[in-house]
Amino acid sequence: MNPDWRTRGQVHDRGIVDQPPYWQDLANVLKYPGRGSNGVAIGVLSIIASVQIVPVIGAFATLFLLLAVPKHAMEVLRDSAHGHQEPPRFGVDVGDRAVFAFLALLLAFGVAHLALTIFAPGPWPLAWRLLMATVLPLIAMSLAIDEHIGRAIHPLFWAEVLGRVGLPYLGAIALVWLGLGIGLRGAGWLDRVLPPFFGAMVSMAITLWVLFMAAHVCGRLVFQYRDALGFTPTGPEAPEKLRVSRDHRLEDRITAMLAEGKAAEARRALEEELRERAVSAPLHRQYRQLLRDARDTPALLAHGRQWLHQKIVENDARGALSLVQECLDLDPFFTPLDATDWPPIIDAAERAGLQRLADAARNAQATRAPAQSGPSS
Numbered sequence: 205m206n207p208d209w210r211t212r213g214q215v216h217d218r219g220i221v222d223q224p225p226y227w228q229d230l231a232n233v234l235k236y237p238g239r240g241s242n243g244v245a246i247g248v249l250s251i252i253a254s255v256q257i258v259p260v261i262g263a264f265a266t267l268f269l270l271l272a273v274p275k276h277a278m279e280v281l282r283d284s285a286h287g288h289q290e291p292p293r294f295g296v297d298v299g300d301r302a303v304f305a306f307l308a309l310l311l312a313f314g315v316a317h318l319a320l321t322i323f324a325p326g327p328w329p330l331a332w333r334l335l336m337a338t339v340l341p342l343i344a345m346s347l348a349i350d351e352h353i354g355r356a357i358h359p360l361f362w363a364e365v366l367g368r369v370g371l372p373y374l375g376a377i378a379l380v381w382l383g384l385g386i387g388l389r390g391a392g393w394l395d396r397v398l399p400p401f402f403g404a405m406v407s408m409a410i411t412l413w414v415l416f417m418a419a420h421v422c423g424r425l426v427f428q429y430r431d432a433l434g435f436t437p438t439g440p441e442a443p444e445k446l447r448v449s450r451d452h453r454l455e456d457r458i459t460a461m462l463a464e465g466k467a468a469e470a471r472r473a474l475e476e477e478l479r480e481r482a483v484s485a486p487l488h489r490q491y492r493q494l495l496r497d498a499r500d501t502p503a504l505l506a507h508g509r510q511w512l513h514q515k516i517v518e519n520d521a522r523g524a525l526s527l528v529q530e531c532l533d534l535d536p537f538f539t540p541l542d543a544t545d546w547p548p549i550i551d552a553a554e555r556a557g558l559q560r561l562a563d564a565a566r567n568a569q570a571t572r573a574p575a576q577s578g579p580s581s
Contacts, residue, residue, distance in 0.1 A: 284423020387414030
């Protein structure tokens with residue numbers, strides 16, 4: 205999983221504040237869907253749901269809900285994964301492409317289940333339902349965080365996450381599906397017994413509450429196991445800082461360029477700064493995302509060497525683990541800028557329980573001599 209540059213403008217390097225595991229913080233997990241923008245979204249979407257039985261207008265309302273509900277749920281998941289304790293603003297974090305991809309995958313899973321039910325009765329439909337229950341949260345996590353469809357549907361990615369997180373992931377999905385099952389059953393019952401418009405509104409509110417709670421649990425799980433997953437969150441919200449530093453001004457400039465579709469110009473501007481000085485983590489992340497979008501593997505590896513060395517100099521070996529994992533995925537023989545960068549990385553990986561990453565780093569250290577390189581132009 206890799207962070208995306210599509211984060212809110214006020215997010216800067218503020219440090220990561222740990223949160224208790226979701227199972228030790230159930231009171232806040234249960235209350236989260238009603239906080240801030242979540243409560244507003246639940247209210248507005250529930251009112252829209254109440255007109256679904258109206259001819260013509262109801263069809264448009266249904267289409268809107270079909271897109272808006274998963275979009276906000278994925279935004280909740282993404283913000284929670286990044287350690288944000290406040291709910292997201294609607295429509296600013298997750299692209300529509302991720303939402304359409306998730307809906308298409310839901311449809312594909314449903315069609316496959318129907319085919320198995322008709323043509324292969326017996327244990328196969330049940331096995332398929334168990335597979336769906338296990339991997340759909342993984343798919344939602346991947347799409348919400350980096351919007352990478354290929355990774356989201358790759359079985360090796362599923363196996364890797366399950367191997368790194370283990371039982372806490374199974375506990376999270378059990379809680380998610382139990383909550384959704386109870387909530388949806390209760391919502392359906394209320395929809396039947398209450399007056400038409402009011403019943404639809406109340407049942408939708410309950411459905412959204414449990415859905416946003418489930419998304420929050422999935423995001424909290426990613427945040428909690430960020431080291432094992434090689435994921436670098438941006439940290440929780442804080443009062444907006446005055447944007448007066450050179451890095452802040454450049455962030456605003458790059459964000460404006462990207463909004464205007466000037467990716468090449470934004471990349472050149474970042475490369476000029478990277479050649480001149482050490483920049484902030486948000487700028488490094490913006491640059492890496494541009495390189496990923498361009499599929500420029502040599503530049504990703506060159507920049508990885510530079511940023512990795514900066515992290516080691518700043519005594520942030522733990523923060524460098526996700527960067528090392530990405531670089532080793534691109535090139536198993538990846539070499540850092542300085543050979544002395546390897547020992548703190550290996551030590552940090554072992555202390556974090558990432559033995560496979562430590563072994564991969566040790567193998568890369570022993571296989572090839574360090575290479576000297578900077579960011580590509």
